[in-house]
Amino acid sequence: MNVSGLELFVIKFIVTTAIVLILSFVAEHxxxxxxxILSGFPTGSAITLHFYGLENGLEFxxxxxxxNMVGLVAMQSxxxxxxxxxxxxxxxxxxxxxxxxxxxxxxxxILLSRLTVTPLLALAIPIVSFPIFRIAFRKIGQSLIVDxxxxxxxxxxxxxxxxxLTICLITGIAKIVGPAWAGLFSAFPTTLFPLILxxxxxxxxxxxxxxxxxxPEGLGSLLAYSLILYLSYPTLSLYAGIAxxxxxxxxxxxxxxxISRKLRQEGI
Numbered sequence: 001m002n003v004s005g006l007e008l009f010v011i012k013f014i015v016t017t018a019i020v021l022i023l024s025f026v027a028e029h030x031x032x033x034x035x036x037i038l039s040g041f042p043t044g045s046a047i048t049l050h051f052y053g054l055e056n057g058l059e060f061x062x063x064x065x066x067x068n069m070v071g072l073v074a075m076q077s078x079x080x081x082x083x084x085x086x087x088x089x090x091x092x093x094x095x096x097x098x099x100x101x102x103x104x105x106x107x108x109x110i111l112l113s114r115l116t117v118t119p120l121l122a123l124a125i126p127i128v129s130f131p132i133f134r135i136a137f138r139k140i141g142q143s144l145i146v147d148x149x150x151x152x153x154x155x156x157x158x159x160x161x162x163x164x165l166t167i168c169l170i171t172g173i174a175k176i177v178g179p180a181w182a183g184l185f186s187a188f189p190t191t192l193f194p195l196i197l198x199x200x201x202x203x204x205x206x207x208x209x210x211x212x213x214x215x216p217e218g219l220g221s222l223l224a225y226s227l228i229l230y231l232s233y234p235t236l237s238l239y240a241g242i243a244x245x246x247x248x249x250x251x252x253x254x255x256x257x258x259i260s261r262k263l264r265q266e267g268i
Contacts, residue, residue, distance in 0.1 A: 032210035040218020044190035071187025
């Protein structure tokens with residue numbers, strides 16, 4: 001499929017902006033908890049892997065999907081470092097949190113890039129990491145947004161620009177770094193990061209941290225997406241593979257909701 005650079009930019013801008021705006025709406029009108037869980041749904045990584053396949057071919061995207069699975073550890077390191085950065089200082093918390101987050105992500109992907117990644121290892125590493133990070137976030141409280149800011153065009157455009165800049169930067173370097181590094185970069189929280197920044201700047205750190213707290217709960221859907229994508233791309237087309245992978249992710253989220261509700265009812 002031949003797509004011009006301008007067309008790719010427009011597609012990335014529209015899709016990423018829509019997702020970030022939807023997630024910010026969920027955080028403001030439903031709860032930061034569900035914004036965090038839904039951030040684990042393959043939004044940012046799905047967009048990135050889609051453009052890897054569109055721009056660089058299915059083999060490239062399929063190989064990148066395996067490293068995307070391992071990269072979920074780096075993604076969690078990013079949000080954990082963002083959280084720690086906010087606790088460490090009394091001033092300039094947003095700036096320090098961003099610096100901590102980028103350092104945490106960079107450290108994680110450098111270490112992960114040294115691994116000889118197999119499909120089994122790519123599945124095992126994130127599965128082990130999910131409960132570890134959930135424990136690390138256990139002290140974060142639940143916060144609901146009550147006094148919401150007005151969604152003016154200025155606010156919407158600011159949120160849109162932040163989201164689009166992130167996704168374009170990550171997808172743009174894919175050809176330079178190759179599929180392994182591209183896969184690790186595809187786990188960068190391209191929609192979650194601007195969402196956290198939007199909520200942090202608009203309402204304060206405790207609401208941003210409430211989103212962070214619940215991200216590991218939803219990452220199983222992204223793990224399922226990347227695994228199915230890796231398995232399906234040798235035989236399916238770009239969009240057929242995406243459709244099957246999204247279906248697997250949705251099954252995970254529905255199962256998670258049913259099981260968590262049952263556990264709450266039983267007081268577990």
